Amino acid sequence: MATQKIMCSCCGKVQVPTQFYKSESLFTAATGKLTVCKTCLQTEYKKDPENLKHVQNILRMIDRPFIYDIWTASIEEAKTKSKNGDANVFGVYMKNIGMKDFISKNWSDSEYDFKDDQEHTTKMLLAKSNEDVTPEDIEEFIQFWGRGLSVEDYLWLQNEYIDFTNRYECDSKGMELLINQICLTMLDIRKRRENGEKVDQQQKTLQDLLGSSNLKPVQESGASGVEQETFGTLIKKYENERPIPEPEPRWKDPDKIGKYIKVFFLGHLSRMLGIKNEYSEEYWSEMQKHTVEEPVDDEEDEVTENGLIQ
Template sequence: MPTTFYVNTNPLFSTDKIQICKKCISDHIGSKESNGYEDRIKSVLAIMDKPFIYDAWASSDKDWSKYIPQISSLSHYKGKTFSDSVFNSTPEYSASDDLNEYSEAQVTLNDDEKNKYVSFWGKGYEIDDYLYLENEYETLLSSYECDSYAQEMLFQEIAHEKLSIRKAREANKPTEKLLKTLQELLGSSNIKPVQETGANATEQATFGTLIKKYENERPVPEPDPMWADVDGIKKYVQIWFLGHLCRMLGINNEYAQMYEDEISKYKVDAPEYVEDDDAVNS
């Protein structure tokens, strides 16, 4: 993926984007099971000047990839900073709330947000559907490389397909065809588990194996003609190092002569003036 960044809302920074990419932030935060996970979340939010809202955090399954889209997108969090953080559960929301249990009375979108979601995801979805799609899309962007518009479209379709599977399961409907389509989309995006395993194996290969792979798949291009002859490098050293050194030390040998012959190509002789005979006689 082209390297992506979060929008900057910290007035201490003059840039439009936080100057730490999403992947680097995700790598720094680490896994949910790691020690200090929540503390690192809070330190990152402090840098971004975004609030830590405990109930929203709990409803996001305490998952950074699910929490940050809510805090960044939903209207009732706009304008809030890290100083507005709530670190304990409040009666306003239950910590057991899940994203799909929000109702329009709890979560509202302003016109700009609605237009943004409808433009990107299409019409006909509930608010929690849009949030789910946005979460899945952000997770894909932060987890895999996305370096083209085609890859973005595939990630978008994967999010759609996961939502369809989710709704089918909630309605106790069969999901075989939907899962098959999802597998095809994952394959087209080159992020199926078997493909990831192959990529990891390449990363863990020995240096010699990698060199062989690069030589076979991405060979070194032909050198510039002036550098194609290896002996030309030898001659270069003989003239400009040995020849010049001998010339400085007053040693007359073949290297000094090679240097004189080469340097003569770049010399300019002063013009000789011949006086006119008439001018002399006068």
């Protein structure tokens, strides 16, 4: 019985099944092959082989996964197999993801390079947000809270986390993780309520997390309450976690201690060493305020060569 041929959906040619890559997609179940032939895929790849986004677009259109580690391994494998330097990287990659561990995967199972994916996610979030945040802020949010949230969600979570850490002592990694999960659970409850969904299970999870972290009102001990109200403890927290902002000019150096050090120590030392800087200039400016100059009369007595006063 003759092998049933397949028509390529790109070039329209009817070819034998070996000219098509394997596929276990539900939409190719009749043939078990992709609908685009190997030649058309290779032609499209060669249009811009150095552009990784171009490769990803091809794989997305045929619903096959892009797995960064396999792609890099395929590049090295193609180099070793190439005799004249014309490495068929795309063909090697399609062969590798056709193995049993990857044949059932599709585009939604893609695994990107972390740095490349991070930059892409950051750009998308910034483009969708009207908030005044920087790319560095977005990267920190993703690292701490995970992916898949909007900028507004990240900001809400961050504000809640700061509120918790300002009210309660958070001096261990375990406590940070618990507060992190508490905030995420609170966000989940908030979103479910907005959609009219039940939140019984989420509320139970929240209660368990609060109990594990001793943050329930009934668990707050007297020592914990006193510690929150201690001025020294608050200063320590502010200096370690949230630095105190710059004071008003009138409170920066009320006792002039900083000025004394800059003028009479750093300024005088700079003068001795012959260094001209802001300290030496400030030193001379201050010295002029305390320098008394000898007055000079306009009509001074003139002395002749013989020593006689005229």
